[in-house]
Amino acid sequence: MNILLIEDETVIGDMIAMYLTDEGYTVKRVYNGFAGLAALDSFHPDMALIDYVLPDINGIEVCKEIRKYSFMPIIMVSMNTEVSNRVEALLAGADDYLCKPFSMKELVARMVAQLRRYHQVQHHEPVVSQEMANEFIRIDHEFRTIKVNGKEVEMTFSEFEIMKLLSNAPGRVFSREELITYLRGDTTMVNERSIDVHVTKLRNKIEKDPKNPQFIKTVWGIGYKYVLTKDEHKTLKKK
Known part of the structure; x- marks a missing residue:
């Protein structure tokens, strides 16, 4: 390395x-x-x-x-x-x-x-390009890109990983401990505040109103979840 x-x-x-x-x-x-x-x-x-x-x-x-x-x-x-x-x-x-x-x-x-x-x-990314799509956000796993209203937004490694994890399991609540382990591995000392910082920055990039988030919801005392609105749909696209 x-x-x-x-x-x-x-x-x-x-x-x-x-x-x-x-x-x-x-x-x-x-x-x-x-x-x-x-x-x-x-x-x-x-x-x-x-x-x-x-x-x-x-x-x-x-x-x-x-x-x-x-x-x-x-x-x-x-x-x-x-x-x-x-x-x-x-x-x-x-x-x-x-x-x-x-x-x-x-x-x-x-x-x-x-x-x-x-x-x-x-x-270990799948050979198929998986794409989560809705009228507002589009996530391409293969090329590791996120577009909001058709415009690509810059993401750090950790921000993209959080978005990918949450959006792949809409509705499931992920605790901060789970997110820490997923991002860092269980051998690294990271406090929960760092997860909150990543989520805050992520919301600022993808939400229309970050203070009243539509997609990444806080579950108080536990962690975060990704919410599909009634206007959303998911597609799996093969390239």
């Missing part, structure tokens, strides 16, 4: 690079955000580890730029433990957030969980 490490701190960056190399990963170490973005085409990473604070542009901006082109897992690392910073990273498209200092074993465990989830989705 190719790992892009964007970390300007010499000691921790060298430590991460050495440990991951010993674990069998191929690591491309860069020291700023622009160098990280430039490495995307030549290095072809399977995952990115991004420091929140970088000397040129911050990790949030790097994460947003990567998400324009790739669904690869992104883990952001930071000295900052504030909830607001975690939320900002998740909204920018990060799949996980790890606070410094951390153990190398925990970092690898989170990486394995993210890579496992990502490659399960990539390699």
